[in-house]
Amino acid sequence: MFTADQQNTAQVLLERAVAVSLRPSQYVGWEIGTAAHDRGDSVSGSKQKLALVWLMPYGMAMADAALGELYDVLKGSARYSPERIFLRGEDLQEELRHENFGAAHFSLENKLPAEDFDVYVIRLPLTENDRAMFAGVAAAKNKTVIWMDPERDTVRSVLGGLGIASDQQVAGTSVIPLIAYSTAESKKLRDTILRRGENPSYQSRATGSYPCSYRVCLARKGWARFISHLEQIQLLKNSLMLSGLPIFWSSSGQLRPRVSFGPAVSVGWCSESEFFDVELSQYLPVAALAQALMPSLPAGYQLVEIQKIPRHFPSLEESVNWVEFNLEGPSDFNWQRLVDFSQAVTERRAPETPIRKEKKDNKVDIIDLREVVAECSLLGGSSDRVKVFLALRLGPKKHLKPEKIIEVFLGIPSRLIAKEVRITRTALALEFKGGHRRYLCQK
DSSP states (O other): OOOHHHHHHHHHHHHHHHTTSSOGGGGTOOOBTOOOSOOHHHHHTSSEEEEEEEOSOHHHHHTOHHHHHHHHHHTTOSSEEEEEEEOOOHHHHHHHHHTTOOOSOBOTTTOOBGGGOSEEEEESOOOHHHHHHHHHHHHHHTOEEEEEOTTTOOHHHHHHHTTOOTTTGGGGGGSOOOBOTTOTTOHHHHHHHHHHTOOGGGGSOOTTSOOEEEEEEEEEOGGGGGSOHHHHHHHHHHHHHHTTOOBOBOSSSSOOBOEEEOSOOOTTEEEEEEEEEEEESSOOOHHHHHHHHGGGSOTTEEEEEEEEEOTTOOOTGGGOSEEEEEEEEETTSOHHHHHHHHHHHHTTOOOOOEEEEEOGGGOEEEEEGGGTEEEEEEEEEOSSEEEEEEEEEOOTTOOOOHHHHHHHHSOOOHHHHHHHOEEEEEEEEEEOTTSOEEESSOO
16 A cells, blocks of 8 residues: 555656546546545544456456446445556556656546455456456455456445345435536437436427526546546536536437537646536526536536626637646746747737648648747746746637647657646636736636
8 A cells, every 4th residue: 555655755656647648537536426536534444445357458447337237236335435447558558667657557537556445345457467466456455356347246246245136236326427528419318307307408409498598617627637628518517507507408419408619729738717607497596507507517616716707609619819827837947938929029029930730631830939929927936946927819710739849849858748748727817908908717
């Protein structure tokens, strides 16, 4: 078992490695319905830490109905705090070897090493090495292991082995079901909502009612930064559909909620300005909407603000041409060069600075950095880390990400930026002629 200091070090090493992996979101473990992101019960000893060990890739494991059913029941248990352990990708394994990360396997929810659990439910088959490792851990520390053979064992028999009687298994059905990042409008999700009866307006398309529009601002922090923009859209649509809110549905084509999202957030960014507009089939006070929405948000997301807006209000994309960031990175990066350049832009003496931006289908945009960088300043820091404020302008064919600017203008390799620079999008605004700005969320 890791000490607290070892666990903190392992978390840092793991986060650095995940930042440069091929699909970081598969290592987040904060899908709708996950239960163990709050370790209070496990740490205090009121619950036993249980690992559901499915040593296969994330996508394959999440498609296993037995895993979903076990997880849903166990997270409703008063006895166990379940977490999942999947097989990590070859790219991440190689990066972890480079970082000298010691744990053979770690859990998705709290990134705990496999040895740190009290009870294991392990799906067969396993490699000889993995089977020997788990058997050795169980024998040395007197832990409980249930080997689940999918051809022989059922979910009911596994739960019985954990001391959960059949009449107690119903408790799991009252908990939000485990939903991954890409199932927002799937038949499975619709059937789940209809079966639970938590959203009576879901079956209608808002007939006979006048829709009302709201603008919602969220923050995302921690490991949620590894979720892509498209995956985030799916997660937040899931949240809306599971919240019980009277959502206004599209009246043509496939049944979809009337919701639109703001400018894309990049993988690896934290954010204090994630926006979406949603139409409800009836008026709700802002406080009531917030009360319904907050419990259904995935871990790592926090509600910042909700505004009632006119139905035909300018869209989010039309309302943004200015983005602000806080950057935190190594002090030996030449941040002062970027500060000096922004000052030269303000004083209209900066030289033309073209940046090549590669796009799909082998297309290329050449963007003059003078048209993008609006403001930059140092915010302080320590001897080894510096905080930087950066404001960028957006426009047609004038869109550069902070990491691209750091890579090209400061000459820092992209992998090093992903590992060492923490980027937080702090604000979105509309800049008018003369320099006046209207922020989407009150500052």
